[in-house]
Amino acid sequence: MALEVLALVFFLARSCLCAPQRPCHPGDEFLATCTALNLGYCNDLEYSTTIYPNILGHRSHTEAESGAEYLLLSVIHGLLNGECSPEIRLVGCSVLASPCRDNKIIKPCRSTCEALRKDCMHAFEAIEMAWPYFLDCDRFFAGNEEGCFDPLAGLKARQEVALSSLSPEEPSTIIQFTYASNAQMYSLLKRTAAKCSHISHVYSIGRSTEGRDLLVIEFTDNPGQHELLEPEIKLVGNMHGNEVLGRQLLIYLAQYLCSEYILGNQRIQSIVNNTRIHILASMNPDGYELAASEVEDSSDPELSNQEGHLLNGWTTGRANAQNLDLNRNFPDLTSIFYRNRRSRHYRIDHIPIPDAYWFGKVAPETYAVMKWIRSLPFVQSASLHGGELVVSYPFDFSRHPHEERMLSPTPDEQIFKQLARTYADAHATMSNNDTDRCGASFYRTRGIINGALWYSFAGGMSDFNYLHTNCMEITVELGCDKFPSEAELYPEWKRNKEALLSFLESVHRGIKGVVKDKNGNGIKGATVSVRGIRKDVTTAEDGDYWRLLNAGTHILTATAKGYSRVSKRVYLPHTMSKAGRVDFVLEKVPVEPDIYDHLFPTVDSWDRFDPYNQFEPNGEPDVTEEGIERQEKPWWWTYFSQAGISSPNWLLKNV
Numbered sequence: 001m002a003l004e005v006l007a008l009v010f011f012l013a014r015s016c017l018c019a020p021q022r023p024c025h026p027g028d029e030f031l032a033t034c035t036a037l038n039l040g041y042c043n044d045l046e047y048s049t050t051i052y053p054n055i056l057g058h059r060s061h062t063e064a065e066s067g068a069e070y071l072l073l074s075v076i077h078g079l080l081n082g083e084c085s086p087e088i089r090l091v092g093c094s095v096l097a098s099p100c101r102d103n104k105i106i107k108p109c110r111s112t113c114e115a116l117r118k119d120c121m122h123a124f125e126a127i128e129m130a131w132p133y134f135l136d137c138d139r140f141f142a143g144n145e146e147g148c149f150d151p152l153a154g155l156k157a158r159q160e161v162a163l164s165s166l167s168p169e170e171p172s173t174i175i176q177f178t179y180a181s182n183a184q185m186y187s188l189l190k191r192t193a194a195k196c197s198h199i200s201h202v203y204s205i206g207r208s209t210e211g212r213d214l215l216v217i218e219f220t221d222n223p224g225q226h227e228l229l230e231p232e233i234k235l236v237g238n239m240h241g242n243e244v245l246g247r248q249l250l251i252y253l254a255q256y257l258c259s260e261y262i263l264g265n266q267r268i269q270s271i272v273n274n275t276r277i278h279i280l281a282s283m284n285p286d287g288y289e290l291a292a293s294e295v296e297d298s299s300d301p302e303l304s305n306q307e308g309h310l311l312n313g314w315t316t317g318r319a320n321a322q323n324l325d326l327n328r329n330f331p332d333l334t335s336i337f338y339r340n341r342r343s344r345h346y347r348i349d350h351i352p353i354p355d356a357y358w359f360g361k362v363a364p365e366t367y368a369v370m371k372w373i374r375s376l377p378f379v380q381s382a383s384l385h386g387g388e389l390v391v392s393y394p395f396d397f398s399r400h401p402h403e404e405r406m407l408s409p410t411p412d413e414q415i416f417k418q419l420a421r422t423y424a425d426a427h428a429t430m431s432n433n434d435t436d437r438c439g440a441s442f443y444r445t446r447g448i449i450n451g452a453l454w455y456s457f458a459g460g461m462s463d464f465n466y467l468h469t470n471c472m473e474i475t476v477e478l479g480c481d482k483f484p485s486e487a488e489l490y491p492e493w494k495r496n497k498e499a500l501l502s503f504l505e506s507v508h509r510g511i512k513g514v515v516k517d518k519n520g521n522g523i524k525g526a527t528v529s530v531r532g533i534r535k536d537v538t539t540a541e542d543g544d545y546w547r548l549l550n551a552g553t554h555i556l557t558a559t560a561k562g563y564s565r566v567s568k569r570v571y572l573p574h575t576m577s578k579a580g581r582v583d584f585v586l587e588k589v590p591v592e593p594d595i596y597d598h599l600f601p602t603v604d605s606w607d608r609f610d611p612y613n614q615f616e617p618n619g620e621p622d623v624t625e626e627g628i629e630r631q632e633k634p635w636w637w638t639y640f641s642q643a644g645i646s647s648p649n650w651l652l653k654n655v
Contacts, residue, residue: 034100039065041073042093046154051100055107055140064096069134079127084120087152091116092132094151095140107142108151116152118194122187173259175252177490179244181292182212182285188251189217189281196258199223199272205280206368209321212285214368217254219261220276227276229514229581231379231507231546234278234471235500236369239326239383239461241287241317245478245492246384250281252493253500271504278376283365284320291317295483320363327383328459329366331357333467334397335458348411349527349536351467352605358612367615369461373469374609377540380507380548381473382423383461388477389430389439389447391420396451396460396475408452410466411535415548419506420448420474426502428495438480451475470537472548510549511570513582515539515558523586526560551576558584562591 034049038061058064073092076085094108114137124131134140142148180188193200201223204213218224226232235253237246257277260268271277282288294316319325331353340346353370393416395408410416424431424447430439431447442449451462465473484492515526522543527536530547531554539545539560547556551574559565563586570582 033103035061037097039070039093039097041070041089042097045090045093045097045099045151047099049100050097051103051105055095055098055105056134058096067096069096069132072132079129080120080123084116084123086155087116088120088135090151090155092135094149095134099149107140107146107148109148110137110141110143112150112152113137113141119191122191125183125187127183173256173263175255175493177252177493178486179248179292179489180251182282182289185247185251185281185285186213186215189215189254192254192258193217196261197223199261200254200258205372206364208284208286208365209363210286210289212289214280214283214285214365216278216280216372218276218278219254219257219272221273226377226540226542228542229512229544230274230276231512231579232276232278232376233504233507234280234378234381235384236280236283236381236461237384238282238284238288240385240482241284241289241320242291243318243384243386243478243482244288244291245386245482245484245489246476247282247288248489249384249478249493249496249500250279253497254279254281256497267501271501275504275507277504278378280369280372283369284326286321287317287319289317291483320365322361322363324361324363324366326363326365327461328457329361329363330370330459330461330464331468332397332458332463334395334463337467338399347536348467348534350469350538350606352608353468355608355611358610358614362615364615367610370464371609373465373471377544377546378465378469378471379546380419380503381462381465381471382476382503383473384476384478386478386482387480388442389437389479390442390454390477391424391430391448392451392454392475392477393417393420393448394451394460394462394466394473396456396463397458398452398456404456405454406452406456407450408456409450411533412466412472412548413450414550415510416472416474417448418509418550419472419503419548421446422506423474423476423499423503424448426499428498430499439477466535470546507546507548508578510547510572510579511554511556511582512544512546512579513584514543515545515560515584515586516543517563518585518587523560523563526558526563526584526586528584529557529559531555531557546579556582558586560586562588564589 032051032053034051037043037045037048037050052061052064053059054064056064056067056069058067064070069092072079073089073096076088076092080088091108091113098108099106113135117131117135117137121131189202193202196219199221200217200219202215202217204215206214208214220227220230235250237250238244257268257272261272333351333353336351336354337348341348394410397408398404398406399408400406421431427447429437433443433446434440435443439447451460462473462475465471478496479492481488513528515523515528517523522539522541524539524541524543526539526543526545528539528545528547529536530549537545537547549572551572553569553571555567555569557565557567566584566586568582568584570580572580
């Protein structure tokens, strides 16, 4: 932010917070008469006369125009980056220049002020500025019974007329296509969740190295709860801090889902009502902060680097604040899979995290995401990156240690290819055969590639999802410019919107069902296998499961320790638009020892997460009653807690 703007914000904050109220003197209202409204930023109000002294005690037009309140209204649009505009200005003007009738002031309605504060307080918090004193709803506004007026009535009427005149083909959701700082991102997500509280809420999965929230926004018809047979899907952006387009697209997607659901978009309502969607817009907010600051510096005309976003480099802000690449920081389960893949009895689903992993450097962001992945029965996922235009899918680590580019398929190769194809084909340009475009090197495969065939690396998030849980994750590279200019954000949204929606819909592919005992109780941890695909899925808490499958005939088998084994033959037609339901009822049987038991990952070994409790303090959020807000622990916390002291106050009372 320019120094001039910072100085102005400081001046306004001091002026507006400290300005004394100048109450109208007794008898002023009898001395004054209605006069023409002549304040430049307030001349578009629904009335044309006002009166002085006004509510704030300004005795003339000149005094009102020279006050800090009027100055703030003149710059409020820029300060709030366009949020809550023109509502803040109109309500502020209703205080500075209230309408006059019969030589008396008519105050604005308190209910309008309270609604505005609820909707817009986050915008002031984002720039660390207090709510303006002259918008104090109790001091300067009146109740309906006092004959108040609504300063936003005309604006609301015009908006309703505009909405009613839109044809079904016209876009009806308004999104501001600008970059959002971390504070603005948090505010936008919280405001979106508040606007759509019946289908959305936000929650934190942990904190970054520098204490920033890893904030997730959820969309479903019953937020906060897993519903039986409803698939869960996640979208993760900004894993590399300097790859920012995915972060912005996910912020826009959250706003779009909320707005379109309210407006009655049947497709969006169907997606939200039948799916539980989790959006982590920024997995690496610390890295973003560094990358964004370099872009801001690069745009400074006084500096030698004039290229702005183009010279963000390919490394600044990529890693987290510990200089760890988060997409190399997950447990390397792929090597374990390769070592044991020739053993016919070795299970490759839910491979436990080796204890040795915890002796390395585990980023708090990685820790938080691993706990998140383990805590919910995710079926499908996409991680949004930048630097190319292609969708890659597991495995990302080559099956031959000396081959950097080698096709390394999972047992679900065909299903992964179909997932990747879903996104690439729905994208505006990703799968076309134009050899001059970004991503042209992948035109022969129409915009998709096996990760290890592109380039090999260990410790990736997608491989971890697949081998440690039921979740199948693809990596979407959104474009060659990692930090595109702001002018490109709207075109990129248009290129990716359909792909994102199609990917959300694709989770309803294959089969789903419940594995129960004879009493109808769901069996947690039962396995459902598909003949010919050596990767099982396990049932969730209530016994429900989801198995992504392509069309065709499949032999399914369900079993659980201490229960019988049941198989079914299932045919999935090509025309099937939603997952078919296949339930299993298992009978109790005596448990017999198996010589191969030691080869199977047990529940106990899979549950060994951070067994030495080294990383819990970094990854666990300190959650308040609201569920998301918390402050970083102060420097003295560790020392006092180790000594059994809860706070400095305890020390003062007990020494």
